[in-house]
Amino acid sequence: MAKYLLLKHYRGAPAAVNNVPMDQWKPDEVEAHIQYMNDFATRLESSGEFIDGQALSPDGVWVRYDGEGRPPVTDGPFAETKDLIAGWMVIDVDSYERAIELAGELSAAPGAGGRPIHEWLEVRPFLAPPPNFTH
Amino acid sequence: MDDVELRELVPRVLSVLVRRGADFATAEDAVQEALIRALAAWGEELPADPTGWLITVAWRAFLDMTRSSAARRERELRFDTEPPAGAIPSADDTLRLYFLCAHPDLTSSSAVALTLRAVGGLTTRQIAQAYLVPEPTMAQRISRAKRTVSGAGVDRPGDVNTVMRVLYLVFNEGYSGDVDLAAEAIRLTRQLSGLVDDPEVQGLLALMLLHHARRRSRTRPDGSIVVLADQDRRQWDAALIAEGVGIVQAALARDQLGEYQAQAAIAALHADAPRVEETDWVQIVEWYDELLRFADTPIVRLNRAVAVGEADGAPAGLAALAEVDEHVPRREAVAAYLHERNGDLELAARLYASAARNAPNLAERDHQTRQAARLNQHLQHHR
Numbered sequence: 001m002a003k004y005l006l007l008k009h010y011r012g013a014p015a016a017v018n019n020v021p022m023d024q025w026k027p028d029e030v031e032a033h034i035q036y037m038n039d040f041a042t043r044l045e046s047s048g049e050f051i052d053g054q055a056l057s058p059d060g061v062w063v064r065y066d067g068e069g070r071p072p073v074t075d076g077p078f079a080e081t082k083d084l085i086a087g088w089m090v091i092d093v094d095s096y097e098r099a100i101e102l103a104g105e106l107s108a109a110p111g112a113g114g115r116p117i118h119e120w121l122e123v124r125p126f127l128a129p130p131p132n133f134t135h
Numbered sequence: 136m137d138d139v140e141l142r143e144l145v146p147r148v149l150s151v152l153v154r155r156g157a158d159f160a161t162a163e164d165a166v167q168e169a170l171i172r173a174l175a176a177w178g179e180e181l182p183a184d185p186t187g188w189l190i191t192v193a194w195r196a197f198l199d200m201t202r203s204s205a206a207r208r209e210r211e212l213r214f215d216t217e218p219p220a221g222a223i224p225s226a227d228d229t230l231r232l233y234f235l236c237a238h239p240d241l242t243s244s245s246a247v248a249l250t251l252r253a254v255g256g257l258t259t260r261q262i263a264q265a266y267l268v269p270e271p272t273m274a275q276r277i278s279r280a281k282r283t284v285s286g287a288g289v290d291r292p293g294d295v296n297t298v299m300r301v302l303y304l305v306f307n308e309g310y311s312g313d314v315d316l317a318a319e320a321i322r323l324t325r326q327l328s329g330l331v332d333d334p335e336v337q338g339l340l341a342l343m344l345l346h347h348a349r350r351r352s353r354t355r356p357d358g359s360i361v362v363l364a365d366q367d368r369r370q371w372d373a374a375l376i377a378e379g380v381g382i383v384q385a386a387l388a389r390d391q392l393g394e395y396q397a398q399a400a401i402a403a404l405h406a407d408a409p410r411v412e413e414t415d416w417v418q419i420v421e422w423y424d425e426l427l428r429f430a431d432t433p434i435v436r437l438n439r440a441v442a443v444g445e446a447d448g449a450p451a452g453l454a455a456l457a458e459v460d461e462h463v464p465r466r467e468a469v470a471a472y473l474h475e476r477n478g479d480l481e482l483a484a485r486l487y488a489s490a491a492r493n494a495p496n497l498a499e500r501d502h503q504t505r506q507a508a509r510l511n512q513h514l515q516h517h518r
Contacts (some may be wrong), residue, residue, distance in 0.1 A: 023507035
C-alpha cells in the first residue's frame, strides 16, 4: 500500500475544461455536484482507501520569525498570483495506477450543464517509511 | 444502570477522594479506573450502593497508584489503607469540582476536556473522537490541565461564569463521534443548576434545551443546512420546548437579567411561533436590545440586524447592518439576505457568492452557493 495526497487548488492549477464558477450553475447542478463528492468520499471509506480529507479557507498569510523578542512578521492576505490550495484528500492505495484512477474520478465531478468539470488535481506520493527488511 | 447514570456518579466519587486528601490528578485517574471496572463488574449484578462501591474501588486504585509511585520514589506511604468513615458526597464538593475544571488558568480547550472527563466521566478516547483529535493528543491536554489545576486546591471559591462559558462551548461543538456533546452539555448544566442557585445558570439550561429541541429540523440527512424559516416545526421537540420555556420564565421572574437569560428569551420566542409568519419579531428585537447591555458583540449586533429586518422591513435591517463591524463572520450572508428581501437581486447574488467563498464551514459554503445559484438562475430567466 502507498499513500498519496490529492490536492485541489483554488488558484494555480491549469484551467479546467468546464470552467464556470459554481454560483453560475443551475441549482440542480450544484446539488448533483455535492452529491457526487459525498458519494466519492463514502465509496473510498467503504473500500478502505480513505485516510483523511480536509477543506481549507481561501484566507491565509505568510509568517516568518523576526528575531529574538520580536513577534513573528506576517505578510498577507495572499497576492492574487499565489498558488492556493483548496483542500486535500489522503488515500492509501495498492498502486500508483489506482491513485491516478481515483484522482480522475474526482476530476469527473459534474459541473455547469451537468457535464464533468475536468478539473486538474495534483497527485503527490508520500515519502514512504524505510522498509523493515533490506536485502 | 446505563452509561449516563454511571457517569452521573463520577463528580461525587471524585470529590470524596479529594476531600480525603487525595491529590486531584491521581484521584481523577483512580476514578476512571473504577469506572472501567464498574462497566465490567456491574453487567452481572448491580451493587446495592453503586456510589459506595465506586468510592471504595476508586480509593483502592488511588492507593495502588500512590504506592507504586511512592515505591519508585522510595517514600513512605502517606495514606491509611482503610478509607476514613463518614465521607459523604456533598453538593458543595461537586460544585467545587466544576470550578476547578473551569479554572481561569486553563485555556478553553483544556477546561473543556478536563470538565468532560472529571465531571462528565467521559473517557479520553471519547473526548478525542468528539473533538476529532488523536487520543494521545487529548491525553496530553488533559494531563497538562490536571497539572495546572492540581496546585489550585478545591477550596478556592470559583466563578460560575467560567463554568457556564465552558459548558456553552461544549454545547456548541454539537455532534461528532459516538458522544453527543450537546446532550452532555445539557446534562452537566442541569446538574450544575441543582448545585448553584443562579438565574443565569437556569437561563443557560433553558437556552440549550430550546436549541436542542430544534436539532432534528436544522439539517437534512445529507448534512445540508435548513434555515429557521424553512424548518419543519412539527419536528421540534415539544417536551424540551415546554421545559425550556418554563425554566426561562421562572428565571426571568427573579429580575436578575443576564446574557444567557436574554438569549433564552429570544430562543423561546422562536419556539413559541407555530409558523414562521407568526414570529414576534418586535419582541425579539427588544430582547436583542437587552442582550446588547450584557454582551455588545458584533455577532449579537449582526443577529439583531436580521431581527430588525423582519420586524421593520429590509431597509431598516440594512440600516442596522451598516452599524455592524465589517469583519464579523457571516455578515455578507446577512447582507445578501436583506438585499434580496429589498429586491436588489443582482447585488444579493454577488453577496451570496462572496459569502460562500468566505464561509467558515463546508455546510455553510454549500448553502450560500445554492442561494447564489438560485438567484442567478432567477435573474437569467427574467433578463
